[in-house]
Amino acid sequence: MCGIVGLLVKTPALREKLGELMVPMLIGMTERGPDSAGLAVFGNPLAETERKISLYSGLTEDGADFNWLGLTHELKAHLGVSASITPKGNHAILGFDIAPTVVKRWIKEHHPKLHILSTGRSIDLYKDIGTPAEVAARYGFAGLTGSHLVGHTRMATESAVTPDRAHPFTAGEDFCLVHNGSLSNPNGIRRMLEPRGITFETDNDTEAACRFLEWRLREGDDLETALQKGFEELDGFFTFLMGTPDKLALIRDPFACKPAVVAETDDYVAIASEFRSLAHLPGVKHATVFEPAPEEMYVWNA
């Protein structure tokens, strides 16, 4: 079991309240996922040449005392890059304006235990072990702003309870995915992708789905085509919620084994595994509430 939440605000004024509206949604899914939590938030994109990566230091020896400022000094000394850093305990967002592959390769060489959570121009990603309330407080989720976000509460079934196996998973740039369910062919997907040069960071089944769909997008599929190929290739139980810089997308397996419910008003689209995570939203009593059908694609534009 796991819990999924998603929120996309249509009214620009609500962008400032994105995190505040979302925190009760995430906490509402605690019973479905008490062991880890995470979210990806999408905001205004950086300039064309700029990138940001979300980093997690909880797996390093220094943990939350990691010397984030020192990291920027090292980057300056080694790569000659002026990077910005926004630290929050064991998490930081690193901004720079060179190719992200160069920075990421350098981080992997010099700080192999520093976990790269996401890369892109729009996405910031946070995830850690702990209850949703603990993780939300740890990173100040209530203060997050942006146009849309994808969140998850985890009750692990397919791989261990560790920060890197929490959701959302990311692949490539500005793409993330959360999953409620269990895939039956993740190893087959890995064996198909690995010879194509796609590397995996965990043994988690969701990572296979995430890398598969991002690979299709990178190969030129639009989101709908990629999702259609997902229906054909990914076997098992799933409700997937995905985020891109301008879209939220939801699909459910043909047996609808895992739940999902949507509430839509003029101000927002909110998605959750169950209605109890939507019940607090303003105006939800007059929202259009529906259950997404199995094997259908639901795509909302930010």
Add this chain to the structure above:
Amino acid sequence: MERLTFDLAAQPLRELNTFLHTGAKEGKVGHVTVLNPDGAHNIAVGLDCPIEVEVVGHAGYYAGGMNKSATVTITGSAGTGVAENMMSGKVHVKGFASNGAGASAHGGLLVIEGDAGLRCGISLKGGNIVVGGSVGSFSAFMAQAGRMVICGDAGDALGDSLYEAVLYVKGKVKSLGADAQYEEMTEADIAAVASLLDQAGLDHDPKAFRRIASQRSLYHWNADANQEY
């Protein structure tokens, strides 16, 4: 008869269910209103006295489950397993219902005015279900007794491995399950559909429905089938 209101925004669900299991049996309270259900699970489960419960809003999993004698109305939608294993009485959902609605119901009437999700009426054991909208795939799977009236469409594998339950569908059926077949509507069928629609408060022409029942070809092991099933 007295009326009582429980506001689940201010009172724990257990207070409501405890009253419905104990105090309600004294017979003084005839109607209970439940405010702010907010998708909570197990609202008004296991009732066994003739009381009316109105849930104003959206209910979570298993609302009205195991109901006996009571009438439970949900003005919004219902989550997974509404009226699961109902014995008697009535559960009425004004909105839509999620998967497994009325699963294994032994008796009583489940009315869903909107759509029902997948596996509606799975393993039905004698209850009646009327769905104003459409039902998802695998509905009435292995249904043993009782009737389902579907005013909209049905998904894949409707009535797969049916026993003696009978299904009536007005709209399109994506596919029938193994051993299910269309049969002629008799006068008795039309009267049964008319009666169930009337009890559900839905207005449809009973003659517009098709009857689906079991071919009964899976009832006995067929040694000549050469292990094909």
